[in-house]
Amino acid sequence: MFPLLLLCMCGLLLRGDAQDRASLWKGNDRSGRCQYTFTVPSPAESSCPQTGGPEMEGLKARLGLLEVLVSQLTAGDAGGPQAAGARAQSELQEALNRAVGERNLLQGEKERLERELGGLQRRVEEMRRETEKLRNRPCPPQTPMVPPSPSLQNSGLMRPAGGSSQMSHLMTRPNRQGDSSSLRDSAWQYGPPGFQELKAEVTEVPAPDGSDDNTGCGELVSVGEPVTHRRADNIAGKYGVWMQDPEAVSPYGPNMVWRIDTIGTEVRQLFGYEDMEQLSKGFPSKVLLLPELVESTGATVYRGSLYYQRRRSRTLIRYDLASESIAARRDLPHAGFHGQYPYSWGGYTDIDLSVDEQGLWAVYSTSKAKGAIVISQLDPNTLEVKRSWETNIRKSSVANSFIICGKLYTVASYTAHDTIINYMYDTATSQGKSIAIPFRNKYFYNCMIDYNLAQRKLFAWDNFHIVSYDLRLGRKQAN
Incomplete structure (x- = not known):
């Protein structure tokens, strides 16, 4: 009994001495639960060999979370932080190079525009x-x-x-x-x-002088100097075709002039002018929108209808000007189209339609003719071929052609200022021959030449310019 009593007394004495120096700490643990910590200083040790406590544990926990985040961010980089930095630097350099290139392009464009502005200002002055x-x-x-x-x-x-x-x-x-x-x-x-x-x-x-007959159908003797009637207003008029109806039908009179600009992807506008004076002023009285696109400069007008080739095909179309509708269409048998057998200047001039004293004609070529010019006389109502002639001259070797009195004439060059009409083929005799009649391309790029029966002239389209030529025909040979 005595030893037990002695032990209790010692415990009470120790407890009373330690209460003055003991402390109770309360706080949440890492899981968020409330935790009580009782701290009693050691009576024998003034300091611990190792430090620790809840603060240290919290710091360790936060450091552990930071390490996890860093490892997740750098997990996809095979080369570690250094490789990622190198790639970022490379991408920044590439973006900088692109920006510099675009700036140089913009600077060049600015300088070009400034030069053009300066030129325009000089022209205005x-x-x-x-x-x-x-x-x-x-x-x-x-x-x-x-x-x-x-x-x-x-x-x-x-x-x-x-x-x-x-x-x-x-x-x-x-x-x-x-x-x-x-x-x-x-x-x-x-x-x-x-x-x-x-x-x-x-x-x-x-x-x-009594030696010429300009009212009959003799051979062509000479072509006059070109007369300019109008210059086109914009780039669409670099190439084109213009014409008059030699047998005009109501509601359009014999002085009506028609024009088509043939540059562009949607060539289908037909401009009509009351007379030549209105054409020279640029005031159309009628603008028709054709139902089918036009191919090249081979169109013509005859007896109240526009005849033209449908784009990218060998189809011929007869468009009635009075009703503003298609009256007939027909394929020209075996004819080349869209650049197969054009004139030497190109322009998809595979099929060239024209009108003379004997009616409606088509000038073209076929694979059977091996590129040689084929002449066909057409029915103006149905577009059927009535008769054909095959010549010995290659279509791509001449600049253009026209028909007068059933005779085909070809022009040697479309760019030479002074050239010649170098060949004539007579459908009446089925014979051709070389000739040398002077012809002038005033503006150095003649893309259309046609005989105009109404005025007995040549109509042409020469590098934005609408021009005409007077003709002299020899006396008709007696049969």
Whole structure:
């Protein structure tokens, strides 16, 4: 009993001495539960050899979480942080190079636009100075009109066209500069018109010598200088075709002029002008939207219908101008199309339609003809082939062709300023021969030449310019 009592007394004495230095700590553990910690300082040791406690454990836990996050972020990098840094630097350098390249391109484009702007400003300034000069120039005195001599009146050259009291615009003779007296190029706006008309009448009308017959169907003797009627307004007019109906049908009169610009992916607009004067001014009275796209510059008009080749096909279309609808369509048998057998200038000119005194014609080639020109006379109503002729001249070796009085004529070059009409084929005799009639390409790129029966002239489209040529035919040979 005594030893037990002695032990209890020692415990009480120790407890009373330690209560003054004991502490109780309360806090949440790592799982979030409340935890009580009782701390009693050691009576024998002034310091522990190792430090620790809840704060240290919390720091260790947070460090463990950071290590896990770092390992997850760097888990996909095979080469570790250094490889990731190298790749990031490479990507930044590539983006910088692209930005520098784009900046250089923009700088170059800016410089080009500045040069163009400077050129335009210089042109505007030149035009302004020219306008001021023309405004300050005194008006020239008007030269009185000289009536035509009786010899000119009796020669038939001054005869009105279509029963009109005024001379037809296309019957005026060109002056030496190639301008018509009543239909000057749109760029020509100044000068004494009276002098120009007088010059055209006096110096350019050839005196009849009795050896020519310009009303019959003899062979072509000569082609006059080109007369410019209008320049196209935009790039769509670099190539085109223009025409008149020699047998016009109501509601359009005989003076109506038709035009198609043939550059573009949607070539289907047909412009109509009341007469040549309106064409020269650029004021169409009618614009028709064709139901099928047009191929190249081989279209023509005849008896109230437009005849043309459908794009990318050998199909011919007859479009009635009065009803504004397709009246007939038919494939031209075995004809090449879309660049198989064009003229030498290209332009998909595989099929060339034209009209003369004998009706409607098609000039083309076939694989059987091996690229040689084939001439076919067509029925104007059904587009059926009535008869065909095969020549000995390759279509791609000539620049263009036209038909007058059943005779095919070919032009040697479309770019040479001075070239020749070098070949003639007569369908009446089925014989061809070489010829050499001078012909001039005034603007160095002639893409369309056709005979106009209504005015007995050649119509042409030369590098944005609508031009015409006077003709002289020899006397018709007696059978």
